[in-house]
Amino acid sequence: MASIKQNKKTGLYEVRYDAGFDGEGKRIQKYKGGFKRKKDAQDFLADQLSKINHGTYIEPAKMFLFEYLDRWLAEKKPDISPTTYSGYEINIRCHIKPFLGGIRLQELKPAHIRQLYTVLKQDREVKFKDGKKDFKALSNTSVRYVHRVLSKALEDAFMEETIPKNPAKLVKPPSKEKFEAGFLTASQIRQMLNTFRDKEDDMYIPVMLSVLLGLRRGETLGLQWKDINFDEKLVKIRSNYIMVEGEPTLREKTKTDSSRRNIIVTDRIIQELKAHRLYQKKRQAKLGPVYHKNDFVCTWSDGQPFNPTHVSRNFSYRMKKYKMPQIRFHDLRHSNAALMILQNANMKGASDRLGHSTIQITNDLYGHVERSVQEQIAQQIDDAIWGS
Numbered sequence: 001m002a003s004i005k006q007n008k009k010t011g012l013y014e015v016r017y018d019a020g021f022d023g024e025g026k027r028i029q030k031y032k033g034g035f036k037r038k039k040d041a042q043d044f045l046a047d048q049l050s051k052i053n054h055g056t057y058i059e060p061a062k063m064f065l066f067e068y069l070d071r072w073l074a075e076k077k078p079d080i081s082p083t084t085y086s087g088y089e090i091n092i093r094c095h096i097k098p099f100l101g102g103i104r105l106q107e108l109k110p111a112h113i114r115q116l117y118t119v120l121k122q123d124r125e126v127k128f129k130d131g132k133k134d135f136k137a138l139s140n141t142s143v144r145y146v147h148r149v150l151s152k153a154l155e156d157a158f159m160e161e162t163i164p165k166n167p168a169k170l171v172k173p174p175s176k177e178k179f180e181a182g183f184l185t186a187s188q189i190r191q192m193l194n195t196f197r198d199k200e201d202d203m204y205i206p207v208m209l210s211v212l213l214g215l216r217r218g219e220t221l222g223l224q225w226k227d228i229n230f231d232e233k234l235v236k237i238r239s240n241y242i243m244v245e246g247e248p249t250l251r252e253k254t255k256t257d258s259s260r261r262n263i264i265v266t267d268r269i270i271q272e273l274k275a276h277r278l279y280q281k282k283r284q285a286k287l288g289p290v291y292h293k294n295d296f297v298c299t300w301s302d303g304q305p306f307n308p309t310h311v312s313r314n315f316s317y318r319m320k321k322y323k324m325p326q327i328r329f330h331d332l333r334h335s336n337a338a339l340m341i342l343q344n345a346n347m348k349g350a351s352d353r354l355g356h357s358t359i360q361i362t363n364d365l366y367g368h369v370e371r372s373v374q375e376q377i378a379q380q381i382d383d384a385i386w387g388s
Contacts, residue, residue: 002049004041007033013041017048032160044075065108066101068162072153082244082251089245091149094135098126106163110170113150117143117174140174147173182331183338184211188324195322203314205276206298206306207332209235213263214336214354217329218242221306222250224295225277233270235263237355241296243308259355273297 002017013035030048035041069092077085099116100108120138138146151168158166184192189211196204210220213235222241229236237260240251254260276297283301284291292303299305315329327335333354340350 002045013038015041015045017045063105065103065105066097068105069153083242088149091146095120095146096150108167110167113168113171140177144173182327183335192324202300210332211335214333217308221298221308223297225297226295228273230270233265235265237261248307261355263353
């Protein structure tokens with residue numbers, strides 16, 4: 001017996017179905033709710049009934065945690081972004097399953113989870129089917145992300161009445177580390193850009209765009225020539241070039257709706273972009289069929305798009321090579337935000353330019369920079385009264 005009903009209060013669909021009989025001959029009835037579309041509920045029900053009919057259904061009492069997490073991840077995949085899915089998959093495969101996967105789902109205790117977090121904060125060796133891999137100790141922030149993924153999965157199991165309670169809710173994750181974004185001063189930005197340009201470094205353009213426009217890495221690398229309006233001096237942020245299951249992938253979608261934006265740029269940046277487009281055309285003419293023809297703005301000299309992971313490593317290597325401050329590629333975006341705040345830019349305008357959904361996000365991330373502005377104002381008042 002199986003049924004699909006819509007909850008009148010929430011508008012969500014619920015599924016009930018029989019999963020055979022227990023050892024005493026009593027019918028085992030299962031329930032799952034929270035489906036936004038009736039079709040999703042129908043697909044889930046069809047899949048469960050197929051497993052039951054083909055003998056591949058596993059009774060929750062006998063299910064191991066690794067089996068549940070694999071199924072949970074597969075169910076989540078259609079409804080989350082590729083970046084989020086990749087984060088879930090890595091945390092489950094590399095950090096959760098090697099240590100807790102062999103425990104039966106219903107036997108998982110808070111003590112097991114606390115022990116996992118202790119292990120993750122140490123250097124360790126993990127055995128996989130294709131060999132061993134060494135992992136460095138995770139930071140509190142990374143362990144908190146593991147906790148969030150595990151708790152989400154177990155909470156779904158609890159809502160489905162597969163387990164009586166969520167053991168992760170009884171475990172306190174490591175304390176949150178206060179994040180302070182690294183950033184360059186205006187003079188350091190100028191020195192960095194001059195150095196990259198003088199070295200004729202292929203990374204000059206992505207570095208320039210990130211630090212002058214405050215773009216995220218995926219936005220910078222996903223920028224295409226069709227997104228540049230030279231006449232109106234506009235750069236349109238429409239795409240995201242990110243890693244999806246280990247492969248660089250262009251998504252015609254930004255991180256969030258607010259990330260989709262138009263950025264007004266100066267004549268200087270327009271001239272830089274025009275010169276770069278001309279350079280790409282000359283390289284294409286010189287290399288011929290060897291050149292990787294595409295519409296990306298940021299490419300190596302042979303037209304090959306930058307790999308998102310490699311660009312971060314290459315940037316760190318170059319900053320060290322050029323004897324510049326050791327910051328991350330993402331800190332170029334922070335540097336842009338810090339510079340706007342230090343120049344007393346309108347916070348709403350700065351927030352829109354960065355693609356934040358609210359001013360509060362900008363304030364929370366860059367409050368330490370705003371403090372320096374307040375200190376300058378305090379000193380100016382003091383100097384005005386008492387003299388410098």
